[in-house]
Amino acid sequence: MSKAGQHALITLRKMIASGELAAGERVAEIPTAEALGVSRMPVRIAFRTLEQEGLLVKAGARGYTVREISPESIAGAVEVRGVLEGLAARQAAERGLSAKSVAVLRQCLDDGDQLFEKGYVTEEDLEVYHDLNLRFHQQIIEASGNPAVSMALARNEHLPFASVSALAVDSNDMRREFRRFNFAHMQHHAVFDALLSRQGARAEAIMREHANATLRYAEVFASTAGMADSIKVIQREEQK
Amino acid sequence: MSKAGQHALITLRKMIASGELAAGERVAEIPTAEALGVSRMPVRIAFRTLEQEGLLVKAGARGYTVREISPESIAGAVEVRGVLEGLAARQAAERGLSAKSVAVLRQCLDDGDQLFEKGYVTEEDLEVYHDLNLRFHQQIIEASGNPAVSMALARNEHLPFASVSALAVDSNDMRREFRRFNFAHMQHHAVFDALLSRQGARAEAIMREHANATLRYAEVFASTAGMADSIKVIQREEQK
DNA sequence: CAGCCCTAAATTGGATCCAATAAAACCTTA
DNA sequence: TAAGGTTTTATTGGATCCAATTTAGGGCTG
Structure with a gap:
């Protein structure tokens, strides 16, 4: 087409x-x-x-x-993503998860556990993680049953650097990256637990904070060009 | 053009x-x-x-x-507006208000006080209120200093029935409408107080709840055509 | 009689052409 | 020499034309 x-x-x-x-x-x-x-x-x-x-x-x-992109505007867009995904998580918790949603989310968690189990990550691991991260977030948004959230997020995602679909990885410090993404994965576990227990407020709070965890684009953007060499960006293709 | x-x-x-x-x-x-x-x-x-x-x-x-519009989708869009305006209020509180913002907001509050002082409202009063309501909300969004919020809200506003720029008024029960809009105006006062005191969480909570107060479009939409005769919609013209 | 294929019509997307408008540069006059 | 006006040029928006694709309908065949 x-x-x-x-x-x-x-x-x-x-x-x-x-x-x-x-x-x-x-x-x-x-x-x-x-x-x-x-x-x-x-x-x-x-x-x-x-x-x-x-x-x-x-x-x-x-x-x-x-459009001019400032570190502040990136931070602002990340905040927006946080409240929107927080809302999605809360509504998903209030509605309750479907069997399919539970299965998908659990699969993401299992896959992630397998990745981080060995105590370190490679760049290829993070590409895999990036994929399951996307699936996890997408599933929660679907489970919210609120198309307005989905639309608002889709629009926000278009802003460069604020998207879930972009992960910045510092390939010079993979130990730190391991800890960072492992932390993000633990947050996934916590959100899933909150969703299962129908704890809407808890799910929302975790998701809001989680928005800051997966991406450090503000830092990347603010960094000098010389340092940016070690930063690799994992970006998902647009498939619309 | x-x-x-x-x-x-x-x-x-x-x-x-x-x-x-x-x-x-x-x-x-x-x-x-x-x-x-x-x-x-x-x-x-x-x-x-x-x-x-x-x-x-x-x-x-x-x-x-x-697009098919269901009462659920309207409610969802209103929720989205709530969290976004809540975020705007929190960030405005955290940043602190500029002198201009304080002046504009205070003017809106004074105008509203004058409207509701006499203990009842007419439809013309509500048109005036509609106008100052828009100014009030717009000012808080500006004061947040977060363009991403502003954009996300602008997009959401395009969804019919979820917009601040549309007020539904039941002209058959103006006493009830007085109480409803007076309540909304009191929330404006509370938000302003929270903003002045830099109470971000409080400002956010009020704003989130406030989203439900000003509009009853979900009810209007769900009402039968016969009853809808008494519902008047105050709509702002698009001025883009 | 049913299913499949072919053809035709309708509709969308793209390209080129034309008009309107705004900005910039140059010329003229004071 | 400077300022204002006029002209020219560049650029966007709209209209019409053309191609490509899809869907629906009808006919043919098994």
Whole structure:
């Protein structure tokens, strides 16, 4: 479905997220259309979509500029994710988990236990963890039965650096990373326990705090370019 | 700027919100373009935007359908608004209010006091209240200094019936409406007090509960068509 | 009689063309 | 020389045209 349009959209998203399009830079339809090898029409649609997602801002009547990303705005988006996932967890606890949800969540927990059992992690382990982390969070959001939460989160995820779908890993200090992700995994266990026990407030509190645990993007962003060499970003592909 | 496009967008929004386009109904480009008297292009853009806003859902490869609105989904959106505005209030309390914010909020409170002082309200009073209510909420969101909250809320507001910008008033029972809106106004006072005292948790809790107070759209929606005659909806125009 | 295939129609997405608008540069005048 | 106005150019938004894809309907065959 719609090859050129999808291509333009995800390419532009990547260019913004990777910094290839610098923050504050002005983007115009015709040059980007030529650069992407498509007509102006899909670019126009993509610009509108990216504006909705908050990646571009209208620059008066003359095209768009790339949104400026500050460490504060990243922290703010992480807070938003925290309260939204907290709400999802609370509502999931109040509704009670379906058998399928229990099975999926338990599988994620088991897989994670197996990863961390050996007392250290490799980068490949973290890619696996990243995957099950996504499944875990997604399942809780589904279990909330609140589509508005799901939508609000989906929008927030588009903001670069605030997404669950991006994990920053410092490959120079894998012992520390082990402790960090093991901690995050323990929080998963705690949330699951709270959900099973229908402890809505507890589930919400854990989830809110948990938002800070999995990502250190604010640090990554604030770090100098020289230090950033050791930071590897595990990013999930857009599959829309 | 862009007359046809804006016209198409806001007209379609109104048609969906008013139920002129029934939930689940399929909408195609060509008929709507002809109905609105514009070309297919602005309609296409509008459809994409409305999809981003959650008002339309893609119906496979063949156009869009109007999103189904259930009382549960309205309640869910209200919950989302609650946690987001709660977050905004907490962050505003933690940051502290600027002199301008204090002035604006205090003005809203004074205006409201004047409205409710006489012990009853008219529909015109509620229009005035609606206006200051918007200003009050907007000011707290600004004061949070978190643009991600602002964006997430803006998106959520697009969902019909979940918005602060819509107040449902039962003109058959204005005594009850007086008590309801007076209660909401008292919550404003409490939030303001918490903000001034830098009591973040308290401000957040009040704001979360407050989301349920100002709107009874879930009831309105669930009510039969016959009873809905006495319900008047005060809606703010889109001014984008 | 039913199932499958083929064809036709409808609808969406993309490209090119045209108009409107705003910004920038240059020229003229004081 | 500076300021204001005018002209030109660049860029966005809209319309129409074209291609591709999907769905539905009808016919054919087993």
